[in-house]
Amino acid sequence: MSDVNYKEIVHNGLWKNNPALVQLLGLCPLLAVSGSVVNALGLSIATIVVLVGSNLSVSLIRNAVTDAIKLPAFVMIIASFTTCAELLMRAFTYELYQILGLFIALIVTNCAILGRADAFACKNKPVPAVIDGIMMGLGFSVVLVIVGAIRELLGNGTLFADMHLLLGEFGRGWTLQISENYPGFLVAVLPPGAFLVTGFLIALKNIIDSELQRREKLRQTQETEAVSRRVRTTGNIT
Template identity: 60%
Template sequence: MMSDVNYKKISMDGLWNNNPATVQILGLCPLLAVTGSVVNAMGLGLATLVVLMGSNACVSLIRHYVTDAVRLPAFVMIIAAMVTVIEMLMQAYTFELYEILGIFIPLIVTNCTVLGRADAFASKNAVLPAMVDGVMMGMGFLVILLILGGMRELVGQGTLFSNMQLLFGPMAAHWELTVIDNYGGFLLAILPPGAFLGLGLIIAGKNVIDKRIKEVQKRKASDEPKTSRRVRTTGKVG
């Protein structure tokens, strides 16, 4: 039932509680490989988001017409078709960025996040909730890509938003911010070990925040009975 759909939960799961990168730990190969800069991270993140949204919608539309025997192959075909469309669009409009991202665009087909959401959510829900789930999961993945890409670009090169014209055209040629002048660079941040270290810091930061939130909630829950007893006692005295 549409009225039973909790869009707030879907959004929070995608962005925080069940984030593909920091909780499910899925799609790490492209996430770690292309996040040397913000523009690379944004290019892959937007492509993944569109594929998630489109494939979830298509899977939801056919959910009543596909048998269990061919369910997964059908989902993979849908995802592959969506990725092919994205590839063609990137070749037409952002060819240089497409060449930089290389094999990692076609590899979206094998991204466990995309197939996992198709099977776990889209195949069991109506089109609108399935699309919202795809968008939120894609947004969660994109945000982590951008944070990691920003961290690595800043520490590795001392800049932010370099080469954004590869994605947004000539108007973005002057978007680059030089945060540290005459910076010699830090090679480790750009190399694969830097990606692992950066993601580890992001996951650790999320865990710390989650722990603080739980402590606050636990404190509030323990204070509520005391408040209730105080109110009842005051009422009796009055």
């Protein structure tokens, strides 16, 4: 593609075509590890690394790979970057890696990553492909972190707990506690809580989109009526 609209790429990744809220891809890890902010951030960083790396690599080889081996090649690239992310987490954030466990390796099967490689990266130059990877990764990560924050806050009454698992000593003391005697809300930290929070976020996005569409239609109607009034007044469109 010769003409790339970077504004549209950003809008698609963060809102219009958000992997978690619109495409509904990668929901397995999103629902499974979003019990806290630190877990969500850990998986988010790993996902962005794999998504950006795979998009860049796929874009670089787009003219050298035939359709017959395209998908196997993409999977191998994604698996390679997933392994790199997994090894880095084991080396620098081992305790967090143990918590996230299998879901780091399952990034290989994240349909959002393979989907971007096939739908965008293999058809565009490296720079747009990298930007698309960053935006799609950020869109997924924002939802993941919001879900993690809501579940941690409702479930445990804390926010940013155990951030040292990701940031080391710099992250100690970040914990915010809403109450000393908070009883906890068990449903929020259980799997049903993940489904409920994610469902509410999807519903909220749909409500916002409906309102934006209503306002756009109203604006177009007002503009049409204004033109009609000018035509009736002047006899021609100025």
